[in-house]
Amino acid sequence: MDTGIALAExxxxxxxxxxxxxxxxxxxxxxxxxxxxxxxxxxxxIAFCASFAHELARRARGMPELQALAFWMRKAELxxxxxxxxxxxxxxxxxxxxxxxxxxxxxxxxxxxxxxxxLSVLAGNINVVRLSSRETEQTELILDVLTEVAARTEHAGLxxxxxxLRYRHDGQATAALSEMADVRVIWGGDETVAEIRRFSIxxxxxxxxxxxxxxLTVINAQHYNCLDDDAREFLAERFxxxxxxxxxxxxxxxxxxxxxxSEECAQRAARVFFELLSSVVSRKSYKVDTAxxxxxxxxxxxxxxxxxxxxxxxxxxxxxxxxxERFEAVSGEFCGAGTFYQxxxxxxxELASHVGxxxxxxxxxxxxxxxxxxxxxxxxxxxxxxIVPVGDALTFNRFWDGNDLLQAFTRRVFxxxxxxxxxxxxxxxxxxxxxx
Amino acid sequence: MITDDLLRRxxxxxxxxxxxxxxxxxxxxLTEHHRRNSTQYDRLLRAVPPGEITRLNQVPFLPVGLFxxxxxxxxxxxxxxxxxxxxxTTGQQVSRIVLDRDTAARxxxxxxxxxxxxxxxxxxxMIIVDTPSVVKDRKTFSARGAGVxxxxxxxxxxxxxxxxxxxLDRVGLQAFLKKYCDDxxxxxxxxxxxxxxxxxxxxxxxxxxxxGVLVHSGGWKGLAxxxxxxxxxxxxxxxxxxxxxxxxxxGMVEQVGSVSIxxxxxxxxxxxxxxxxxxxxxxxxxxPTGSVGVIQVVSVLPTSYPGHSILTEDLGAxxxxxxxxxxxxxxxxxxxxxxxxxxxRGCSDTHAAEA
Numbered sequence: 055m056d057t058g059i060a061l062a063e064x065x066x067x068x069x070x071x072x073x074x075x076x077x078x079x080x081x082x083x084x085x086x087x088x089x090x091x092x093x094x095x096x097x098x099x100i101a102f103c104a105s106f107a108h109e110l111a112r113r114a115r116g117m118p119e120l121q122a123l124a125f126w127m128r129k130a131e132l133x134x135x136x137x138x139x140x141x142x143x144x145x146x147x148x149x150x151x152x153x154x155x156x157x158x159x160x161x162x163x164x165x166x167x168x169x170x171x172x173l174s175v176l177a178g179n180i181n182v183v184r185l186s187s188r189e190t191e192q193t194e195l196i197l198d199v200l201t202e203v204a205a206r207t208e209h210a211g212l213x214x215x216x217x218x219l220r221y222r223h224d225g226q227a228t229a230a231l232s233e234m235a236d237v238r239v240i241w242g243g244d245e246t247v248a249e250i251r252r253f254s255i256x257x258x259x260x261x262x263x264x265x266x267x268x269x270l271t272v273i274n275a276q277h278y279n280c281l282d283d284d285a286r287e288f289l290a291e292r293f294x295x296x297x298x299x300x301x302x303x304x305x306x307x308x309x310x311x312x313x314x315x316s317e318e319c320a321q322r323a324a325r326v327f328f329e330l331l332s333s334v335v336s337r338k339s340y341k342v343d344t345a346x347x348x349x350x351x352x353x354x355x356x357x358x359x360x361x362x363x364x365x366x367x368x369x370x371x372x373x374x375x376x377x378x379e380r381f382e383a384v385s386g387e388f389c390g391a392g393t394f395y396q397x398x399x400x401x402x403x404e405l406a407s408h409v410g411x412x413x414x415x416x417x418x419x420x421x422x423x424x425x426x427x428x429x430x431x432x433x434x435x436x437x438x439x440x441i442v443p444v445g446d447a448l449t450f451n452r453f454w455d456g457n458d459l460l461q462a463f464t465r466r467v468f469x470x471x472x473x474x475x476x477x478x479x480x481x482x483x484x485x486x487x488x489x490x
Numbered sequence: 491m492i493t494d495d496l497l498r499r500x501x502x503x504x505x506x507x508x509x510x511x512x513x514x515x516x517x518x519x520l521t522e523h524h525r526r527n528s529t530q531y532d533r534l535l536r537a538v539p540p541g542e543i544t545r546l547n548q549v550p551f552l553p554v555g556l557f558x559x560x561x562x563x564x565x566x567x568x569x570x571x572x573x574x575x576x577x578x579t580t581g582q583q584v585s586r587i588v589l590d591r592d593t594a595a596r597x598x599x600x601x602x603x604x605x606x607x608x609x610x611x612x613x614x615x616m617i618i619v620d621t622p623s624v625v626k627d628r629k630t631f632s633a634r635g636a637g638v639x640x641x642x643x644x645x646x647x648x649x650x651x652x653x654x655x656x657x658l659d660r661v662g663l664q665a666f667l668k669k670y671c672d673d674x675x676x677x678x679x680x681x682x683x684x685x686x687x688x689x690x691x692x693x694x695x696x697x698x699x700x701x702g703v704l705v706h707s708g709g710w711k712g713l714a715x716x717x718x719x720x721x722x723x724x725x726x727x728x729x730x731x732x733x734x735x736x737x738x739x740x741g742m743v744e745q746v747g748s749v750s751i752x753x754x755x756x757x758x759x760x761x762x763x764x765x766x767x768x769x770x771x772x773x774x775x776x777x778p779t780g781s782v783g784v785i786q787v788v789s790v791l792p793t794s795y796p797g798h799s800i801l802t803e804d805l806g807a808x809x810x811x812x813x814x815x816x817x818x819x820x821x822x823x824x825x826x827x828x829x830x831x832x833x834x835r836g837c838s839d840t841h842a843a844e845a
Binding site: 211343344345346347348349351352355356358359362363366368370371 | 523530532533536538552554555556559560771772784801803805829830831832
């Protein structure tokens with residue numbers, strides 16, 4: 055009787071992959087419990103991902119974020135990843151899947167759920183992806199392509215190994231899926247992480263969480279001033295990609311531009327840099343709507359009152375620069391959409407004392423590998439997980455937020471093949487040999 | 491003093507050039523006043539220097555959202571008389587507007603000047619299209635309560651037409667109308683209450699409200715599903731009840747007293763002591779007559795807080811200039827509605843609300 059009521063109350067969920075249907079939560083839970091694990095980086099899974107990437111590249115014309123995704127998971131890249139993965143194993147260590155991975159991707163970066171799912175499915179795991187209820191052209195295209203490719207007979211294994219679904223306002227579904235998880239992947243900021251952590255996971259399981267982060271760009275001002283027009287133009291375009299692809303609201307989108315050099319050098323560089331950026335923005339037809347413009351204006355005025363911002367440089371609705379009087383941690387909500395704090399440092403090393411745990415990506419221009427290593431060693435883990443050139447802020451790879459995602463979705467089984475008895479016998483036979 | 495002069499002279503009686511000249515002079519003075527008396531305001535103007543002010547559209551403005559995050563104040567704490575807060579659903583931040591006695595008194599005087607223009611000098615029997623409980627707890631200044639409370643002064647023998655379940659007190663209403671059958675009657679309520687709960691319950695009843703003056707406010711945002719705009723609202727009331735004297739008004743807690751009220755031409759008109767400027771949302775320059783843009787409101791009333799020039803989050807257009815000789819001078823404003831919500835992406839803002 056009790057069970058009957060409990061079952062009746064279990065909510066329906068909208069399954070989106072492997073095919074679109076409304077299902078009871080219980081049937082989804084059952085399907086996951088019976089889903090097969092795959093061998094890590096099997097030919098089957100690589101073939102599936104490569105077909106998906108190929109088809110996505112063809113269908114996502116004019117969507118640069120999806121093109122980047124498709125390029126990142128093209129066949130050659132998948133094979134390179136397999137080599138890297140195989141290199142992690144040794145004669146004594148075999149990498150095996152963790153089991154069930156429950157992904158909670160962010161609502162608004164349309165491609166993260168694919169990156170998260172891909173690294174896990176390649177490692178052979180069973181995957182449950184809770185999609186955001188916000189349907190965008192990008193996510194729907196990705197899901198359509200995934201569904202079509204999975205429907206091909208040769209990919210049947212994949213269709214039973216992953217469930218992507220949507221459900222609303224429902225603790226029950228999150229609780230049930232969390233209970234099955236061997237790994238839970240929580241994207242989307244402090245609040246989401248705290249909210250999801252209210253639901254327990256099995257004792258052996260762990261959370262891979264991606265909380266709120268912020269990112270910055272560091273440019274050697276003197277170096278910048280010596281660049282020719284072409285190079286500056288190129289940098290402005292690369293920086294545009296970093297900052298504007300996700301309306302500057304991605305964890306890796308730079309919010310702060312730090313100029314390293316003298317006051318005069320930095321001012322000159324900043325003026326040219328943001329003017330060039332403004333013209334790139336208009337050339338790329340990136341426009342903010344009126345609500346966003348007012349939001350930015352309000353944000354800028356708040357920053358004047360709350361932060362060390364003494365000036366609002368409103369180039370246009372799309373590019374707003376907020377110079378900081380001195381380096382300080384800029385905290386709180388962020389409005390994005392082309393709002394840049396700006397600060398100056400005398401030397402790169404000065405940066406180290408201002409970086410905190412929240413800082414994720416540092417984009418650089420005008421520094422050598424040695425200088426960047428020196429900075430990392432000076433930081434000694436206090437902050438910064440990625441140091442990449444301007445233009446690569448959003449380029450996803452296996453190393454994210456300090457984790458190696460290639461390994462995170464696997465367990466290591468240690469094997470020692472030689473037994474004591476074997477060793478004893480070897481020794482004995484050695485001794486026998488001596489005696490002869 | 492210019493402000494007193496603007497308040498005393500008959501409302502809507504000024505020719506536009508004279509009105510703007512008086513306002514510019516007074517708003518310049520107020521800008522200086524707030525700079526001297528509010529360190530926050532001074533810091534803001536240093537960050538965004540306004541340049542020389544010779545025209546109304548050069549008066550610097552603050553975005554209305556700033557009053558939600560910051561308590562902006564231009565008087566010593568000991569002079570704070572009361573603090574107004576805006577309405578807001580749970581979790582939303584509300585504006586906090588600090589008043590001293592002078593500013594509060596000026597707001598009252600201003601509203602009286604506007605209402606006298608519409609209602610005449612005597613108090614009228616008044617129907618409040620709301621429930622009595624909306625004003626019961628005077629300590630919680632909800633915007634609806636404050637709005638009703640502010641209007642009560644302009645009527646007498648108050649009758650609340652709705653009960654707690656938003657049901658019409660039909661018997662009471664009929665008795666009220668019978669009792670004051672020779673009087674002009676004031677009706678006041680929030681636009682969505684008037685339409686959704688009052689009009690829908692009386693439209694078939696053949697009630698005669700032709701002696702009524704309806705004053706309503708609050709905007710059309712709760713009425714998107716009802717397909718009603720100002721024109722339809724007026725038409726429906728006239729057809730069903732004979733009520734033709736309808737005055738919508740547009741105002742906000744950040745500038746209490748400086749409301750724009752609907753004139754005989756169907757447009758909103760600003761009083762002598764306030765003005766609206768429509769701004770192009772890309773260039774932020776003043777938009778030409780007829781184009782829709784973001785509404786900026788200026789008023790000479792606020793001295794206790796730097797709210798004399800505010801960029802709202804509403805869209806509107808100036809359709810022309812009214813005729814002072816006809817009783818409705820000032821710009822003819824049409825409020826189009828709230829600016830549509832922003833659609834942004836990003837990692838933050840995710841499932842927390844829906845888990």
